[in-house]
Amino acid sequence: MTRFARVCAALAPLLLLSGCLLSPGKFTSSLDIRKDGAFTFVYVGEVVVSEQDEAITPDAAGANGEDKPGATASPAKKQEAAMTKAREIAEALAKEKGFRSVKVIGDHKLSVDYRISGRLDHSFLFPFNIDAKAIIPFLAVEVRADGKVRMQAPAFGNAGDASPMGDMGGMGGGDKAAKERNGTFTLTTDAEIVSQNEESGATDTPRGKQVVWKITPQTRAVPMAVLKLAP
Numbered sequence: 001m002t003r004f005a006r007v008c009a010a011l012a013p014l015l016l017l018s019g020c021l022l023s024p025g026k027f028t029s030s031l032d033i034r035k036d037g038a039f040t041f042v043y044v045g046e047v048v049v050s051e052q053d054e055a056i057t058p059d060a061a062g063a064n065g066e067d068k069p070g071a072t073a074s075p076a077k078k079q080e081a082a083m084t085k086a087r088e089i090a091e092a093l094a095k096e097k098g099f100r101s102v103k104v105i106g107d108h109k110l111s112v113d114y115r116i117s118g119r120l121d122h123s124f125l126f127p128f129n130i131d132a133k134a135i136i137p138f139l140a141v142e143v144r145a146d147g148k149v150r151m152q153a154p155a156f157g158n159a160g161d162a163s164p165m166g167d168m169g170g171m172g173g174g175d176k177a178a179k180e181r182n183g184t185f186t187l188t189t190d191a192e193i194v195s196q197n198e199e200s201g202a203t204d205t206p207r208g209k210q211v212v213w214k215i216t217p218q219t220r221a222v223p224m225a226v227l228k229l230a231p
Contacts, residue, residue, distance in 0.1 A: 021050045022089075022127060024138060024155055024215070025109060027183035031139065032207070033120065033149065035191035035230040040117040041126060043138065047110040048180050049086050082107040093127065120149055120229070148194065149227045156185055156215045157222035178217045185223055187211045196225035 025046025032040045086104045094102040098116035105111045114126070124141040138155040158178055187196070190208035202209040213223040 022138075022155075023048045023050060023178070023181065024183060025180045027215075029138070029153075029156075029183065030186040030188065031141075031151065033151075033187070033189045033191055033227060033229075035189070037120045037229055038117070039120050039124075039141075040115070041124070041139065043112065043114045043126065045112070045183060046105070046180070047112055049082070049089060049108050049110065079107050086110060096127075147229050147231065149191070149229060151187065151223075151225045151227070153185055153213075153223040156181070156213065157219050178219075181215055181217055181219070183215050185213045185215060187213075187223075187225055189227055191230070192228040194226040194228050197221055197223065 025048045027043060027045025029043045029045070030041070083104070086107060086109070090102045090104050090110055093099050093110075093112065098114050099112060100115060101111070101113040103111045116126075118124075120141065120143050123143050124139070125137050126139045128137075137152075139151070139153050142150040144150065188205065188207050188210045193202055193209055193211075196202065196211050198211045198213050200212075202211045204210075211225065213219075215223075
């Protein structure tokens with residue numbers, strides 16, 4: 001198992017404990033990597049908030065019309081709980097560097113504008129927020145000691161066991177969440193592209209080679225690429 005896969009496998013128990021999955025809705029996302037290691041990542045669009053367990057167990061109990069412990073909550077209570085969770089996640093994400101805007105636009109949906117630039121002198125994961133208690137890699141970039149950079153976007157596909165990341169490869173929240181997934185993910189780089197899995201290949205642009213993945217509910221293959229930075 002690669003170091004990249006081990007990191008993602010280590011995140012899986014935290015995801016299960018969080019009780020909450022984040023997955024893409026309608027979005028536009030891009031990753032620009034320069035051969036000197038400078039990078040810019042952008043995600044603009046919707047984030048769908050899904051509960052691991054749709055059943056909600058109220059604290060209140062009684063025989064006077066209130067929900068009993070262990071009972072499935074009413075639709076109204078479920079919606080109220082979902083809105084509360086969405087607001088909590090929005091507040092947590094808004095405190096993080098890179099989030100220019102985070103808005104609740106539904107009981108299971110956020111609208112975000114995330115943009116960040118830096119240098120790839122360490123690995124990069126998005127989103128990762130301890131307070132939100134919701135961890136799912138829309139994008140994961142691994143920086144290797146040999147000067148290579150490996151990129152995967154697990155939430156943009158449902159490859160499952162076909163992915164080198166195993167079950168993490170289909171972490172887009174499952175088929176239910178995938179129904180709302182629709183957008184494009186664009187990689188632009190002037191570094192050497194060692195490999196990538198978009199069948200149309202790379203095209204030439206003034207900024208270097210560009211690979212565009214079109215993401216739909218039917219997308220199976222997780223966008224992946226390996227780049228070689230300059231010495």
